Amino acid sequence: MQARCMKCKAQKEISDAQMTMTARGGYMAKGKCKDCGCGMCKIMSKADAEKAVADGQAKKAY
Numbered sequence: 001m002q003a004r005c006m007k008c009k010a011q012k013e014i015s016d017a018q019m020t021m022t023a024r025g026g027y028m029a030k031g032k033c034k035d036c037g038c039g040m041c042k043i044m045s046k047a048d049a050e051k052a053v054a055d056g057q058a059k060k061a062y
Helices: 046-055
Strands: 001-006 010-021 025-035 039-044
Touching: 001 025, 001 039, 010 039, 010 046, 025 046, 039 046
Parallel strands: none
Antiparallel strands: 001 010, 010 025, 025 039
16 A cells, blocks of 8 residues: 655555545554654545555555
């Protein structure tokens, strides 16, 4: 799964991704950048979040 790293300013792969739920009921993948180690997140739909968990790309944390 890829997300934008704000420090590197590029689309990168998320390491140790965890699927969390936002306060408003949305879904978000949180993890670390493989290159610089800063935090990354990606807002997703419910269907995409469930697919990522099922495919093993992220762990369910909600």
